Amino acid sequence: xxxxxFPFLRHLFFFALGILLSRAIPEAQPQLFLWVLAILWIFxxxxxxxxxxxxxxxxxxxxxxxxxxLGAFVSLQASQHTLKGEMPWGEGTGYLAEVQRYDxxxxxxxxxxxxxxxxxxxxxxxxxxxxxxxxxxxxxxxxPGQVIWVPKNPESLAPPSFPNEFDYKGYLASKGIHxxxxxxxxxxxxxxPPTYQLKFTLEHLRHYFAQVIDRYVIRPESKxxxxxxxxxxxxxxxxxxxxxxxxxxxQHILAVSGLHVGIxxxxxxxxxxxxxxxxxVLRKSYLLLVMGLIWIYALMTGFSPSVVRAVVMFSLxxxxxxxxxxxxxxxxxxxxxLLLLVLDPGVRTDLGFQLSYLxxxxxxxxxPLILQxxxxxxxxxxxxxxxxxxxxxxxxxxxxxxxxxxxxxxxYFLLANLLIVPLSYLILCVGVPFLxxxxxxxxxxxxxxxxxxxxxxxNEVTYSIQDLPAALWQGIHLSFAGMLAIWGLLWVWGxxxxxxxxxxxxxxxxxxxxxxGVNLWEEIQRPAQELYLFSKDGKQILDLKLxxxxxxxxxxxxxxxLSFSIQPNRLAGQRNxxxxxxxxxxxxxxxxxxxxxxxxxxxxxxxxxxxxxPKTQVQFGRPPDPSSSxxxxxxxxxxxxxxxx
Numbered sequence: 282x283x284x285x286x287f288p289f290l291r292h293l294f295f296f297a298l299g300i301l302l303s304r305a306i307p308e309a310q311p312q313l314f315l316w317v318l319a320i321l322w323i324f325x326x327x328x329x330x331x332x333x334x335x336x337x338x339x340x341x342x343x344x345x346x347x348x349x350x351l352g353a354f355v356s357l358q359a360s361q362h363t364l365k366g367e368m369p370w371g372e373g374t375g376y377l378a379e380v381q382r383y384d385x386x387x388x389x390x391x392x393x394x395x396x397x398x399x400x401x402x403x404x405x406x407x408x409x410x411x412x413x414x415x416x417x418x419x420x421x422x423x424x425p426g427q428v429i430w431v432p433k434n435p436e437s438l439a440p441p442s443f444p445n446e447f448d449y450k451g452y453l454a455s456k457g458i459h460x461x462x463x464x465x466x467x468x469x470x471x472x473x474p475p476t477y478q479l480k481f482t483l484e485h486l487r488h489y490f491a492q493v494i495d496r497y498v499i500r501p502e503s504k505x506x507x508x509x510x511x512x513x514x515x516x517x518x519x520x521x522x523x524x525x526x527x528x529x530x531x532q533h534i535l536a537v538s539g540l541h542v543g544i545x546x547x548x549x550x551x552x553x554x555x556x557x558x559x560x561x562v563l564r565k566s567y568l569l570l571v572m573g574l575i576w577i578y579a580l581m582t583g584f585s586p587s588v589v590r591a592v593v594m595f596s597l598x599x600x601x602x603x604x605x606x607x608x609x610x611x612x613x614x615x616x617x618x619l620l621l622l623v624l625d626p627g628v629r630t631d632l633g634f635q636l637s638y639l640x641x642x643x644x645x646x647x648x649p650l651i652l653q654x655x656x657x658x659x660x661x662x663x664x665x666x667x668x669x670x671x672x673x674x675x676x677x678x679x680x681x682x683x684x685x686x687x688x689x690x691x692x693y694f695l696l697a698n699l700l701i702v703p704l705s706y707l708i709l710c711v712g713v714p715f716l717x718x719x720x721x722x723x724x725x726x727x728x729x730x731x732x733x734x735x736x737x738x739x740n741e742v743t744y745s746i747q748d749l750p751a752a753l754w755q756g757i758h759l760s761f762a763g764m765l766a767i768w769g770l771l772w773v774w775g776x777x778x779x780x781x782x783x784x785x786x787x788x789x790x791x792x793x794x795x796x797x798g799v800n801l802w803e804e805i806q807r808p809a810q811e812l813y814l815f816s817k818d819g820k821q822i823l824d825l826k827l828x829x830x831x832x833x834x835x836x837x838x839x840x841x842x843l844s845f846s847i848q849p850n851r852l853a854g855q856r857n858x859x860x861x862x863x864x865x866x867x868x869x870x871x872x873x874x875x876x877x878x879x880x881x882x883x884x885x886x887x888x889x890x891x892x893x894x895p896k897t898q899v900q901f902g903r904p905p906d907p908s909s910s911x912x913x914x915x916x917x918x919x920x921x922x923x924x925x926x
Contacts, residue, residue, distance in 0.1 A: 289615035295345045296619060299352025300626050303360075314357055318350045356626040373400040375432040377471075378413065380423045383488045385516050390416040390465075392516075393423050394458070395431075413460040414453065417468060425481040430469040435462035443815050443921040444901050445849035455627055483581050487512055493719040497729025503736035506535065510705065511712045513537035513582030522740075528753040529746045530676065530694030531701045534739075537582040539591030539637055540702070544709045546575055546595050565603050572599045586621060586628050587637035593617035594641075610645050614638065632686065636679050643678030644671055646775045665699060672698040678771060681764040688852045690754040697746045704739045708732060756858045760803065766796040807855070808896075810926040812879075814888055815847060817920075821886070822847060824856070825863060825877065831856045834863035834874070836883065850921075890924075897925045 324343060378395035385392040397411040413435045417423070438450040438461055453459070491514065494507045505522055508514040515536055526532045533540060549571045572595075579592040597613045618638055621628050628634045651670040657663040676694055684690055691697070711731050719725035746752065759767075769792040773785045813824040815838070822838035824831070824847070831851075838847070848858050865872040865881070872881045878891035901921040 287609060287611045287615065289612045289619060291345075292348060293615040293619045293622075295348040296352040297622060297629070299349035299354075300356040300622060300629060302349065303353035303356035303626075314350075314354050318347065318354060321347050321350060352622070352626075355623060359626045370400060370434045373402055373407070373434055375401045375430065376409070376434070377401075377406075378429055378431060380425055380427040380429065381412075382425055382484055383491075384422040387416065390418050390463070391422065392416055395429070398428070411460060412456075412458045413462055414458050415462050415464050417464040418466055419468070419470075421470075423470070425484045426478050428471045428473055430471060431462070431464065432467065432469075433462075435460035442817055442901075443846055443850060444923075445853045447845040447849070455631065483577075487514070487581055490716050493716055493725070493729075497715070497719060497725055498733045498736070499730075500733055500737060502740055503733045506736050506740070507708075507712065507732060509535045510537070510541070510708060511716060513585065513588070525740075525743050525747045527689075528691055529697035529701070529743050530691030531697050531743065533636075534701055534705050536587070536633070537585065538587040538633075539594075539641065540705075541709060542575060542579070542588055542591035542595065544706050545578060545713060546571070548710060548713065549574060568599050568603055572596050586631050586634035589621055590614075590617045590634075590637050590641070593620060614641055614645070632682075635682060639679050639682060640675040643674045643771075647674035647677060647771065650775065668699055668702065669695060672702075678768070681759060681767040684757050684759045685761065685764045688755065688757050688759075688858075690757055692751055692754060693746050693749060697743065700742050700746075701739060704735060704742070708735045708739065711735065756852065758852060758855050760796075760799060762799040763796050766792040808925045812890075812924040812926070813850065814922045814924075816886060816922075817846075819886075821881075821883075823863065823879075823881070823888075824851065824860065826854075826856055827877070831860040832863040833860040834865055834872075836872075836881075895924050895926055897923075899923045 321343065377398040379398060381394040381396050383393075393415055395413045395415055397409050397413060399406045400409050415431075415435075423429070438453060438459060440450050441448050453461075490512055491508060494504055494511070498504045498507050502519070502522060505517050505519060508517055513536065518535060523532070523535070526535050552567065575592050575595060579588045582588055594610075594613045594617050597608060597616065601608050621634065648670045651673050652666070655666060657666045672695055680690060711728055715725070715728035715732055718728065770789055773789045773792075777785060809826075809828055811826050815822050815824075817838075820838045821836045822843075823834045825833070851858050851860070863874060864876075865874045870882060870884055872883070874880070880889045880891070881887070882889070899922065901923070
């Protein structure tokens with residue numbers, strides 16, 4: 282098989298390449314770009330009409346150029362739509378908005394999402410469309426479809442203050458949310474006659490199922506995981522639960538993903554084992570029903586990229602069964618990715634999208650190679666070996682990405698998945714009938730108790746594995762070049778049996794040398810002595826690198842913010858995520874660090890260095906100042922600073 286055997290894989294490659302290249306087009310107008318595409322279409326149509334006079338090469342060139350152009354156009358159109366969401370509020374004195382979902386309880390308030398209808402201005406009303414994430418303290422919860430009046434404008438989300446900090450603004454922008462606001466009780470729910478709105482039907486259904494879980498599942502942690510596993514509502518998950526599942530490599534269980542859709546799909550197909558007649562009207566009708574049900578489930582759980590990928594793939598497989606065909610899994614996978622990118626080009630940056638497609642590609646490409654390594658002597662061992670091969674294949678191909686982003690690796694991922702995945706399968710087998718039949722007397726209580734017990738068992742297994750020695754490797758650094766090199770080596774392994782071994786061996790050696798060269802260059806460029814000062818809302822933290830030593834002084838920076846504000850920068854610079862505490866002598870109005878001759882004046886937010894001679898001084902988010910190397914003083918504000926000595 283060659284690249285040409287998978288047409289949708291080719292289409293996906295060039296379309297995605299066009300999306301990536303669109304980032305190099307500054308402030309382009311999609312309409313102007315559309316005219317360029319129209320001219321290319323005319324040339325392409327002319328070539329096709331005279332195809333007998335042309336070789337296939339120019340025709341293919343224009344076809345792939347058009348695909349790249351379409352990818353760039355879709356991306357530019359989406360970016361223009363995003364910019365429209367960041368609209369100015371002008372002289373507005375308040376706004377009308379429609380409630381989009383049910384309240385999500387927080388520590389001291391309730392969270393909800395509002396869709397702005399119009400802005401109140403001096404001369405009247407201005408129609409507007411925007412999403413605002415709000416927090417209120419009303420006694421009565423908000424309900425989807427209610428219209429409310431807010432007498433003040435929201436605030437725009439702030440960009441990251443520090444380098445490599447988690448981009449919360451970008452995360453919400455990918456969901457179309459550009460504003461946030463704390464309302465307290467400063468809002469008015471308008472008394473409008475209730476009207477039925479079809480768009481909120483699934484939101485009401487999700488709320489009903491959430492109430493069923495809250496009523497019949499007793500333990501608090503079991504409720505959290507049931508909401509996440511059955512309905513895709515991860516907002517209620519506690520910090521300890523997230524850490525436990527992350528440390529064991531089973532965090533994919535907590536989010537409705539392709540695994541869950543696959544389990545539900547297999548459950549729904551069970552009746553077909555008793556009705557195997559191909560092409561029968563009843564069989565086709567039932568397959569259409571199954572396809573509709575998994576699409577409803579995807580819509581109800583929020584249409585996450587991994588769920589959409591799985592639903593599209595299973596739908597295509599179902600259509601193939603109805604037509605007695607077995608399409609290539611690579612074509613199905615590529616088509617679903619192409620569909621998602623057409624609908625939302627920004628999904629390419631979604632980590633769930635990346636991990637979902639990587640995992641399936643790894644399972645399809647690497648699992649057969651892993652299975653060849655051993656032939657189990659009996660069916661029981663063969664079952665577990667099949668599961669282990671799937672887990673190993675998915676972990677091998679997704680680990681470079683997760684290590685690159687999170688710098689961690691779960692040591693017991695194989696053991697955890699061999700135990701947790703079958704449990705999650707049982708939970709879904711009981712949980713789906715539980716949600717649908719909870720209204721039946723006694724049956725709802727019985728099924729809810731079984732789900733509660735299975736979730737308790739799943740949690741106990743997860744916590745037990747988390748408590749094993751060295752369960753989670755932390756502080757691992759993997760550069761972007763290293764990530765690409767590992768994927769390249771996996772590709773070499775996957776194609777090793779197809780021939781061209783000398784070329785593949787040469788490619789593998791070249792990738793290793795490139796990886797080593799990039800690491801060497803980064804090490805040469807990394808300064809021996811550098812200082813980072815992070816300041817936000819009057820709180821400071823100082824990181825210092827002196828050769829092989831990494832030190833840190835934290836005056837009053839919140840420790841709960843270190844993991845997403847400060848530690849990403851430490852790991853990106855290959856510094857210790859848990860540095861040595863830097864000792865300071867507190868004076869009347871200053872703090873002196875004697876070993877390195879630094880003085881900090883908290884009242885003035887001023888840092889002064891004595892014997893150290895700075896080479897460069899950079900404030901993140903601003904262009905370098907050529908005269909900064911002459912300064913021996915730094916006045917900090919709400920920003921991050923880097924000084925190289």
